[in-house]
Amino acid sequence: MGKAHTENGGDNLIGIIGGGLAGLSLAYHLKDSIVIEAKDRVGGLLRSERIEGYTFDTGGSHILFSRDENALKELVNMIGSVVEHRRRTFIFYNGRFIKYPFENGIYMLPKEERFEILYDFFMNYVKRKEKPKNLLEWFYYVFGRAITEKYLKPYNEKLWKTDLRRITLEWVGNRIPNPPVEDILKSCVGIPTEGYKHQLKFYYPLEGGIETLARNLAKRCRVVTGERINKIEREDGVFILKGKREYICDKVVSTIPIDVTAKMLGLNVRLSYNPLTVVGLGGKGDLPDFHWIYVPDKDIVFHRIAFLHNYSPNMAPEGKINIIAEVSGRAEVEDVIEGLEKMGFDVEVEVAMKWEWDYAYIVFDETYEKVEEIRNFLMENGIIPFGRFGNWEYLNMDAVWIKAKELAKVL
Numbered sequence: 001m002g003k004a005h006t007e008n009g010g011d012n013l014i015g016i017i018g019g020g021l022a023g024l025s026l027a028y029h030l031k032d033s034i035v036i037e038a039k040d041r042v043g044g045l046l047r048s049e050r051i052e053g054y055t056f057d058t059g060g061s062h063i064l065f066s067r068d069e070n071a072l073k074e075l076v077n078m079i080g081s082v083v084e085h086r087r088r089t090f091i092f093y094n095g096r097f098i099k100y101p102f103e104n105g106i107y108m109l110p111k112e113e114r115f116e117i118l119y120d121f122f123m124n125y126v127k128r129k130e131k132p133k134n135l136l137e138w139f140y141y142v143f144g145r146a147i148t149e150k151y152l153k154p155y156n157e158k159l160w161k162t163d164l165r166r167i168t169l170e171w172v173g174n175r176i177p178n179p180p181v182e183d184i185l186k187s188c189v190g191i192p193t194e195g196y197k198h199q200l201k202f203y204y205p206l207e208g209g210i211e212t213l214a215r216n217l218a219k220r221c222r223v224v225t226g227e228r229i230n231k232i233e234r235e236d237g238v239f240i241l242k243g244k245r246e247y248i249c250d251k252v253v254s255t256i257p258i259d260v261t262a263k264m265l266g267l268n269v270r271l272s273y274n275p276l277t278v279v280g281l282g283g284k285g286d287l288p289d290f291h292w293i294y295v296p297d298k299d300i301v302f303h304r305i306a307f308l309h310n311y312s313p314n315m316a317p318e319g320k321i322n323i324i325a326e327v328s329g330r331a332e333v334e335d336v337i338e339g340l341e342k343m344g345f346d347v348e349v350e351v352a353m354k355w356e357w358d359y360a361y362i363v364f365d366e367t368y369e370k371v372e373e374i375r376n377f378l379m380e381n382g383i384i385p386f387g388r389f390g391n392w393e394y395l396n397m398d399a400v401w402i403k404a405k406e407l408a409k410v411l
């Protein structure tokens with residue numbers, strides 16, 4: 001181990017562990033900080049790789065949208081040149097594509113099925129009594145049996161990989177579209193509507209994939225890459241962050257998974273989360289003009305595929321296609337290709353890559369109860385937890401940005 005890296009020490013220096021969006025957004029809003037990132041490049045989940053003319057977002061499909069106009073504007077400005085889109089997103093349901101969210105796509109189903117959904121929704125609505133206590137009960141309570149069993153249950157079981165009765169309602173908030181009754185009724189009688197409206201318009205970088213956002217932020221921050229912190233010590237009122245070198249800081253914010261930070265300080269905890277495999281495929285094919293597709297089908301390995309060549313024309317060579325498939329858990333490239341075939345897509349693959357992430361989806365099961373305790377433990381030790389995994393919260397990019405601004409003010 002090298003000597004204390006005194007160049008980085010100094011009055012009020014804030015050490016930020018992790019150079020994903022959380023670490024970078026916070027550093028951007030602070031005066032004196034240093035971001036220490038384990039990998040050779042910043043970005044975390046916002047990484048993109050260019051391979052033979054194809055740019056793949058290796059952490060899955062990332063688009064920029066927000067209810068907060070101000071945050072959205074600031075993030076778009078940070079990217080620079082963007083492409084603005086109106087969402088074209090579908091669900092692969094019983095061999096056909098229906099518009100997302102499912103309850104807004106019902107109008108595309110046969111009459112008999114629309115009636116079945118309407119009848120179920122109505123009967124459930126008039127009988128609603130006990131408040132739901134878990135995710136599965138919530139689906140039945142809000143949407144009725146037909147929508148739950150046709151789409152929400154199979155899709156969410158595939159994503160969460162657990163019995164949905166184990167998932168608490170902590171995370172539901174604005175995450176799952178909770179549509180107005182009027183929309184469902186309209187859709188059932190055949191009138192098109194739009195749901196999850198704050199995502200209907202979204203932005204995407206014109207060049208470089210989603211990593212452009214991280215790269216542009218990093219240009220405005222002090223960042224060290226290729227430096228994995230594996231120990232945090234406190235001595236004479238300062239913190240020493242230990243990796244290959246040592247970083248002396250007055251305050252520490254950790255954006256790396258909260259269980260990992262806790263372990264560095266001697267607390268062993270087990271939290272539930274699902275890993276993610278992203279498979280990127282470049283080549284030729286005749287694909288619909290969609291942005292992404294949700295796939296509830298149990299026989300198909302991925303739960304979502306995104307057509308990145310429709311996000312920006314620069315994501316693939318002219319006339320070529322760029323697909324990323326997201327699998328909750330682990331899978332092989334061949335499984336994804338097989339899944340595409342099952343969906344009826346004929347793709348001539350020229351480039352195939354796979355990326356694996358350990359932390360992707362926090363599972364809000366009974367282990368989540370411990371999180372507050374872990375946060376308090378870190379704070380008692382002077383470490384501020386922050387970020388999607390850092391503070392164990394279900395945060396999208398806009399929420400990370402907003403919270404970074406708030407935290408910077410406090411610091």
Ligand SMILES: Cc1cc2nc3c(=O)[nH]c(=O)nc-3n(C[C@H](O)[C@H](O)[C@H](O)COP(=O)(O)OP(=O)(O)OC[C@H]3O[C@@H](n4cnc5c(N)ncnc54)[C@H](O)[C@@H]3O)c2cc1C
Pocket residue numbers: 017018019020021022023036037038039042043044045046059060061062063064065227228229230255256257276326360361386387388389390395396397398400
């Ligand atoms: C599949 C998927 C799709 C998503 N799509 C969207 C979307 O469309 N729109 C949207 O707004 N949000 C989306 N999100 C959410 C978005 O990815 C997160 O809000 C954001 O990336 C969280 O950033 P973070 O910095 O908290 O975490 P991370 O990106 O995980 O960053 C943590 C960083 O810490 C580093 N690190 C780990 N251990 C150490 C160590 N010991 N020392 C130093 N560094 C370390 C890691 O290498 C990493 O760079 C999506 C998330 C997923 C999983």
